[in-house]
Amino acid sequence: MTTPEITSAANFIEKIIEEDNQSNKFGGRVHTRFPPEPNGYLHIGHAKSICLNFGLAEKFGGMANLRFDDTNPSKEEVEYVDSIINDVHWLGFDWEGRLFYASDYFQQLYDFALKLIKDGNAYVDSLTAEQIRQHRGTLTEPGKASPYRGRSVEENLNLFERMKAGEFKEGEHVLRAKIDMAAGNLNMRDPVMYRVIHAEHHRTGNQWCIYPMYDFAHGQSDSLERITHSICTLEFEDHRPLYDWFVEKLGIYAPQQIEFARLNLTYTVMSKRKLLLLVREGHVTGWDDPRMPTLSGLRRRGYTAQAIRDFADRIGVAKNESVIDIALLEYFIRQDLNRHAQRVMAVMNPLKVVITNYPEGMVEEMDAVNNPEDPTAGMRQVPFSREIYIERDDFMEEPSKKFFRLAPGREVRLMHAYYIICNEVIKDEHGEVIELHCSYDPATRGGDSPDKRKIQGTLHWVSVAHAMAAEVRLYDQLFNTPTPDEAAEGQDFTANLNPNSLQILNNVKLEPSVAHASLGTSYQFLRQGYFCLDADTTAEKLVFNRTVTLRDTWAKIQTKQ
RNA sequence: UGGGAGAUCGUCCAAUGGUAGGACAGCGGCCUUUGGAGCCGUAUAUCCAGGUUCGAAUCCUGGUUUCCCAGCCA
Numbered sequence: 001m002t003t004p005e006i007t008s009a010a011n012f013i014e015k016i017i018e019e020d021n022q023s024n025k026f027g028g029r030v031h032t033r034f035p036p037e038p039n040g041y042l043h044i045g046h047a048k049s050i051c052l053n054f055g056l057a058e059k060f061g062g063m064a065n066l067r068f069d070d071t072n073p074s075k076e077e078v079e080y081v082d083s084i085i086n087d088v089h090w091l092g093f094d095w096e097g098r099l100f101y102a103s104d105y106f107q108q109l110y111d112f113a114l115k116l117i118k119d120g121n122a123y124v125d126s127l128t129a130e131q132i133r134q135h136r137g138t139l140t141e142p143g144k145a146s147p148y149r150g151r152s153v154e155e156n157l158n159l160f161e162r163m164k165a166g167e168f169k170e171g172e173h174v175l176r177a178k179i180d181m182a183a184g185n186l187n188m189r190d191p192v193m194y195r196v197i198h199a200e201h202h203r204t205g206n207q208w209c210i211y212p213m214y215d216f217a218h219g220q221s222d223s224l225e226r227i228t229h230s231i232c233t234l235e236f237e238d239h240r241p242l243y244d245w246f247v248e249k250l251g252i253y254a255p256q257q258i259e260f261a262r263l264n265l266t267y268t269v270m271s272k273r274k275l276l277l278l279v280r281e282g283h284v285t286g287w288d289d290p291r292m293p294t295l296s297g298l299r300r301r302g303y304t305a306q307a308i309r310d311f312a313d314r315i316g317v318a319k320n321e322s323v324i325d326i327a328l329l330e331y332f333i334r335q336d337l338n339r340h341a342q343r344v345m346a347v348m349n350p351l352k353v354v355i356t357n358y359p360e361g362m363v364e365e366m367d368a369v370n371n372p373e374d375p376t377a378g379m380r381q382v383p384f385s386r387e388i389y390i391e392r393d394d395f396m397e398e399p400s401k402k403f404f405r406l407a408p409g410r411e412v413r414l415m416h417a418y419y420i421i422c423n424e425v426i427k428d429e430h431g432e433v434i435e436l437h438c439s440y441d442p443a444t445r446g447g448d449s450p451d452k453r454k455i456q457g458t459l460h461w462v463s464v465a466h467a468m469a470a471e472v473r474l475y476d477q478l479f480n481t482p483t484p485d486e487a488a489e490g491q492d493f494t495a496n497l498n499p500n501s502l503q504i505l506n507n508v509k510l511e512p513s514v515a516h517a518s519l520g521t522s523y524q525f526l527r528q529g530y531f532c533l534d535a536d537t538t539a540e541k542l543v544f545n546r547t548v549t550l551r552d553t554w555a556k557i558q559t560k561q
Numbered sequence: 562u563g564g565g566a567g568a569u570c571g572u573c574c575a576a577u578g579g580u581a582g583g584a585c586a587g588c589g590g591c592c593u594u595u596g597g598a599g600c601c602g603u604a605u606a607u608c609c610a611g612g613u614u615c616g617a618a619u620c621c622u623g624g625u626u627u628c629c630c631a632g633c634c635a
Contacts, residue, residue, distance in 0.1 A: 009574075009575050009576085009583090010575095011574085011575095035635095036635095037634090037635050039634090039635080069635065071634095071635080072634065072635075074634095075634075075635085128633095129632080129633055132633075133631075133632085136631055137563095137631075138563085138631060139563055139564080139630075139631060140563045141563080142563085143631090170633080171633065174633055183563095183564080184563045184564035184565085185563090185564050185565070185630080186563090186564075186630055186631055187564095187630075188564095189631085192632085192633050194633090195633040196633080197633085211633095213632090213633075213634085213635090214634070214635045215635090218635085234565095234566070234567090234628080234629065235628095235629055235630080235635095236629095236635090237565060237566060237629075237630090238564070238565045238566085238629075238630060239630090240565095241565095259566085261567090261628095266572085272635095273634095314573085314574085314584065314585085315573060315574075315584095316573065316574040316575085317574090318567095318573090318574070319566070319567065320567060320568070320573090320574090321566095321567070321568095321627080321628060321629095322572080322573060322574090323572075323573085324572070324573060324585090325571090325572050325573075325585065325586065327572085327585060327586060328572080328573075328584080328585050328586085330585095331584090331585060331586090332585095334597090334598090335598095338597080338598060339598095343595080343597095369594090372594095372595085372597095372598075373598065373599095402596090404596080405596090413594060414594095415594060415595070416594075446594085447594045448594070455594080456596090457596080458593090458594055458595065458596090459595095460595075524595085524597080526595050526597085527595045527596080527597065528595090528597095529597095550595075550596095550597045550598090551596090551597065551598090552596075552597085553596045553597090554596045555596090556596095557596080
């Protein structure tokens with residue numbers, strides 16, 4: 001990789017770790033983990049967390065685990081497990097065999113619960129969910145004790161064992177921690193530890209019908225794996241006292257939890273719930289729709305792991321809730337692809353040009369540089385002939401002052417080929433331009449003239465006889481507002497969906513060298529942007545996705561006018 | 562007086578008592594066989610009010626304001 005090191009200042013988590021190493025808090029160990037719930041596909045927000053956790057381990061010579069928080073069988077599926085494993089790998093991280101599941105610890109967690117019951121720190125409650133909610137109190141008023149709070153250890157043990165044995169229906173009983181119903185922190189008002197769920201678990205099958213709540217599983221899982229720094233997002237800040245309480249009552253190893261602000265991006269949404277809704281309601285074609293902020297979507301769109309990692313490095317880590325401009329992500333994919341993508345000529349919206357003084361039937365193979373940023377990328381040959389396609393937007397019958405492409409009487413350069421002058425404009429009966437008659441200067445072969453005369457415009461082109469047809473999918477932001485979550489009164493975020501987020505071009509002409517395109521390979525379509533071959537490609541039809549446009553100063557000039 | 566956490570250029574992130582700096586975005590220019598890339602330059606910020614100090618983004622006091630929490634979700 002030629003990507004230069006992104007050097008950012010130490011973030012606050014690295015500073016904490018440095019201090020911990022100074023004080024020998026964990027004996028110099030650094031052990032993190034990325035703990036997703038397998039209830040959806042990973043998105044770029046997760047990438048931030050993955051890069052953070054695995055990056056920290058790398059930086060401090062420690063380890064990072066991958067652990068699935070699979071405590072709720074009613075929402076979790078193996079499809080998600082597989083995609084998550086694949087995505088973390090794709091990003092370029094390795095858990096070195098330390099792939100764990102919270103469900104690995106179900107027996108241990110059950111034993112922990114038994115201890116808490118025996119010590120009088122947990123009890124079986126038989127209130128309904130609704131009653132529990134009412135007893136919890138409100139943000140400003142304390143809760144009140146459940147009538148079952150005083151059950152004896154024996155009775156609790158008996159009931160809990162029968163919960164486990166499957167004697168009760170869902171909702172009949174739960175196991176609760178006995179803490180403080182008047183706590184200002186609602187998480188401490190006797191939180192539920194276990195609930196009955198009669199559902200098949202993707203790993204433990206029907207072995208269990210009671211499942212630990214996340215709050216009773218997560219901290220202990222970190223403890224069992226001897227995680228040193230349990231990094232999580234801000235909303236778990238007020239769960240930390242609860243995790244600390246469990247660890248203390250259980251007398252087990254105590255990791256240190258550190259919270260950071262999750263990633264938000266303009267023009268997209270970043271919650272699994274909302275992404276799932278987009279998929280379920282058919283607003284996108286699937287989790288890997290190239291407009292989705294999922295890793296599978298970005299990958300299909302043509303984003304590289306390197307670009308995403310560089311992005312994650314650059315945005316930093318802090319506790320300040322922030323929204324990153326999507327332009328920053330685009331900057332990093334352009335940077336990566338500019339250095340690595342082969343250049344190729346593609347005409348999106350073809351306009352036929354006949355070069356009247358070029359011999360009929362003649363074909364020349366023109367030498368073309370594959371990547372001016374990378375001398376090792378070599379050269380290729382592109383066939384040139386009497387009839388070519390150029391971009392319709394590259395011709396203007398009455399050009400404005402700043403337009404320096406083709407126009408009647410004007411000379412432009414055909415990249416890697418010749419200078420041409422437009423002599424005649426052919427129109428159909430509606431006045432629509434359908435063809436241009438031009439003449440070329442044979443002395444300018446290769447795109448350079450002996451007299452060194454100044455040529456303002458350089459156009460890309462494709463030989464009519466050699467052109468390959470393709471479908472090209474142009475993507476725009478999925479939402480038409482930077483903050484789609486802020487929907488108008490009475491509407492939800494789907495009201496902000498951009499109806500024009502996908503535009504399909506069916507008549508794209510490509511130079512023949514792309515015949516060898518393989519899935520996922522990125523090209524720069526000269527002067528237009530970066531594109532990659534899509535999985536929808538068939539033997540009959542090439543399909544390309546536009547990853548991102550090139551920066552376009554002409555477009556900017558136009559919008560200013 | 563419910564609990565917890567934040568507030569620095571337009572957007573992110575730095576600066577931990579000593580010249581407020583970087584990136585993206587913007588603007589201007591140079592260069593160019595991609596109106597790409599690259600290069601150079603440039604404007605813009607410490608939530609507010611007091612206080613401590615030779616000196617405050619940083620420390621103290623008091624405000625303002627934003628976010629999170631009342632799932633048997635994670």
